[in-house]
Amino acid sequence: MRWGRLGDRLHRAALLLAVLAAVVCGLGIAALTWWLLWLALGAKAETPNQLDLTKIALAVAAGVGGAVALVVAYRRQRDLERGRFAELFGAASRQLGDADVAVRIAGVYAMTGIADEFRSPSRRQQCVDVLCAYLRLPYDPVAGANHLVSQAETVDESGLKVERVYQFRQNDREVRRTIVQVIADHLQPSADTSWSDCEFSFTNAVIERADFGHAVFTGRRISFARALFIGRTCFEHAVFAGPHVTFRDAVFEDGPALFDHARFGSTRPEKARRAGDGTTFDGAAFDGSVSFENATFVGPRTSFAGIRTAGPRTSFQDTKFHAELTSFERATLDGQHLAFTGAEVSSPRITFEGAQFEAGTVAFDDSRIGAPARMRNRGTRETDFSRAEFHGTTTFARTTFAGRFVDFTDGDFFGDISFVDTRFNAGEVNFDRPRAWVGTHFDWDDIPTRKPANIKPNPWPPEQYDE
Template sequence: MNRRPRSTVNDRELRLWKVGWALGLAFAAAILAAGGIFYSLVELLDFKEIDSTSRLDAKTLFDLVKLSFGVVAGAGALVALVVAYRRQRVDEAGAHREATRLHTERFSQAVDKLGSDSPAVRLGGVHALAGLADDAPDDNLRQTCIDVLCAYLRLPFSPDPGDLLDPLPDGTSPSEERRDAHQAKKDRYHAFREVRHTILRLIGDHYRIPEGTHRSWQGCNLDLTRVTLDSSVNFSGATFSGGMVTFNGATFSGGMVTFNGATFSDGIVTFNGATFSGGSVSLISAKFSGSSVTFNGATFSSSSVTFNGATFSDGIVTFGGATFSGGMVNFNGAEFSGGMVTFSGATFSGGSVTFNGATFSGGSVTFSGATFSGGSVSFVSATFSDGIVSFVSARFSGGSVTFISARFSCGSVTFGSARFSGSSVDFGSATFSGSSVDFGSATFSDGIVSFVSARFSDGMVDFISARFSDGSVTFNGAEFSGGSLGFQATTGPVPVGLLAAVGTPVLSTVRLRADWLPSVP
């Protein structure tokens, strides 16, 4: 973890030379400087022969006396300056020690309040620690206050007792005393949950304040590992230019974590191993010019993660090894001019990932080695003018991948060595004026790959060495006015509608197996 390095106590200690050494060195420096000036003047004014004269006249003697007094005065001023500087440093060090002492006293009192059995007192401790972080004499003390607040969120807590059964399992109704006790337990749960929600709200409020201004926590580390989030945290408009925000192993059972309009130019935000069973994470219109956001090994059984309208010019967003059994991940309208988004090794048994209307002018999106047994991935109306989308070695036993009405003018989409034992890949009404789509060495034992009504005016679609044992690849209604299409070394029947689409005679850029070509009378 790239945490900010902590300075030790010695880093904050006052480092000054002994006064005798400081004054002696300062006086010696003054004498040397004066001597150097005097010698330079002698050289410049050509006074080298002054020692050869029989005697000094009154004017020369007076000038030497003035020079001597000037040297002494300058040395005295320098000594006074050194003494004043030392006094200022000592005063500053004393003020820092006093501020640190007061901070430590207030910190101890605030932490004691967090351990109180009263929810109201704990709330007071939360606000006291937040205030201490705002007024901390240095960044290390601020980070300590934030660490304590995050640690409180990581502490185990009693679950929601829910509603009291009536009637009870034995068929009787609960007594009044039991009802009161259950209600008190429920009220206590909600009171302590309010403490946690207040901490989350304060973290979001402070992280949205621009870095470098009073009360800003930007650049500080937030360790929310294994925290349960059942309320909202708002990081909208925040700038992540350093530090680490960690949600590893966290459980999102409700509420929303919002990064709308945030800028990721450095630092790390991680959701590795997190569980999304409710609530949502929103990164609408976020800007990624650096930094990394990772969801490696996360589980999505519900919830949604939204990158709609986000801009990727650099940085990394990864969902490596994530499991999607429900929920949604949306990149609709996002712009990719650089950076990388990867779903390598992810498992899709449900849910959806959408890039509808996204623009790819650079960067890469990869699903290499992913497994699709359900769910959907959609690139409807996306524009590819550069960059790479890769499904290399992916496994499709269900679900769908859709490129309907997508526009390919450059870049590449590859399904090399992918296996289709089910599922569908649809390029219906897509336009190929450049770019390449590669199914080389792919295996089709079931499922459908459709280029219905697609238009090919340039670019390349390649099925070289693909194996068709079942399923179908269809080109019904497709139009070929240019570009290249290759089916060399394939096995299996001719794709549906392909011969009608390429027409007769077959274009030189369309390379078919010899046994597929229409017989010449």
């Protein structure tokens, strides 16, 4: 009750302030206009008589009354719009909760129409939040096309027969696909009404055969954390221009994940950078092929820490990593083929610490890892491959290592690992204390004295460190 009275008082106070502001602005504009005319026309003020004063007073009163009427009419119209939004929003929400699949699909389009009609950012965001929330509801992909509304089963509990009834959202797969398609359509550059500046939370959502190709996300927070992607997933040519993008612990199953030519991160200076800003795929798991070919990463950080790949092909070919931090720390890169061919990693700090390169073939050919210090460019301070594990066939042909320091200490080199034709342009490159040193190849293998002075340790080759 108190809150209701307080709300009424605040509403009246706001209306009073709006009226006073309108009156003051009106008087100010009138005074400014009179002063400008006086300057322009050189008019001289004469002492007004009683009739003139009466006319002026009536004119001022009429102007104030008009301003008050406009403010009141505006506030009344706004309140009507609020009521209409609440009514339409409530009706669409009820449709989304209906048991009938056709009604729920109609609810998706009804909520979409409300978001398009009411262009206020807060109201559009409210509609988008409801659609995203639907995708976060518990969902069993196996029963996604189930035509049943409920199913009963009898179980034996302590010798007693107990009947349990399970409720289903009938044919929920179609509803969810409709939601994903509607959102993707409104994120296209050619969309009549764009939702790109909204925030999207798909945390814990289940998304089947997602196609966000060419989508543009500019909202501050875009989250696919712990989302489950099933089937072919496409983010080709997508743009993630907001300061916070996360696919943390996302799982990609039963199909390829395509991020070719995508762009991640924002180079705009943020007034207050928050912890966690940047692009994160930490802990993501890909059981099929995954491709970031020709993708670009900028911003405060790009992190693939702890990711797991196991598909036929994992490709970062020609990918550009320009964020302040690029991390593949503790990543497990398995499968048949891993390609960093032609990649460009120019971050001030780069880390592959503890990464496991377990794929059958690993290619860093023609890549550039680290940036030299130049004017207005701090360069790369450190490239960290410490405790990394290289198994299988790995090549660094024509790879360029630059920056101040490249650290391969405590590495595990066991397989066919070739640094032949590698350009070690960094200030220092350290291969000290390897846990295993089997099958490694360098240009100076036959003549160790040709080893560049910036390659450590001395003498060469490194001695295997037994823990």
